Amino acid sequence: MGKASLLDRVDGRYRGEVTRDPALIRDQVKPVLIAQMDSRQESLRLESVKAAGKLGMVDVAGLLLSKLKSDPSDQVKIQALNSIMALNASNLGEAISQAMSDNSQSVRVAGLALLAETSFLRIKKSSY
Numbered sequence: 001m002g003k004a005s006l007l008d009r010v011d012g013r014y015r016g017e018v019t020r021d022p023a024l025i026r027d028q029v030k031p032v033l034i035a036q037m038d039s040r041q042e043s044l045r046l047e048s049v050k051a052a053g054k055l056g057m058v059d060v061a062g063l064l065l066s067k068l069k070s071d072p073s074d075q076v077k078i079q080a081l082n083s084i085m086a087l088n089a090s091n092l093g094e095a096i097s098q099a100m101s102d103n104s105q106s107v108r109v110a111g112l113a114l115l116a117e118t119s120f121l122r123i124k125k126s127s128y
Contacts, residue, residue, distance in 0.1 A: 022055045030057060037063060042073045049076060053083025061089035068098055068107075077102065078110045085114050092118070 004018045036048035067080040084095045099111025
């Protein structure tokens, strides 16, 4: 997510940093996002999966994994994998394994990319 400008857009004065707590909206949109993840429209499913990751909805990680396993759209599967990664969910290893065994080449490539990224992060953490 992009950060808000520290300067006022009209007169250029310093406004200070604005931080928003995602918990305020998370509980209100959760039922809607879960319902939209089963929509017939691919774009709704894609954006709902993306929003769940951005809002830090760790409790829907199981649903995201099921989308990765069964959604007909490769884009939704890839976004579900990315959202699980963004959440740093406990089922990340299972999600990467599932992605690497998918029939679609693009999903497999996304799984390999995340595998390399998570391996790099582990190496980087252990070297400090």
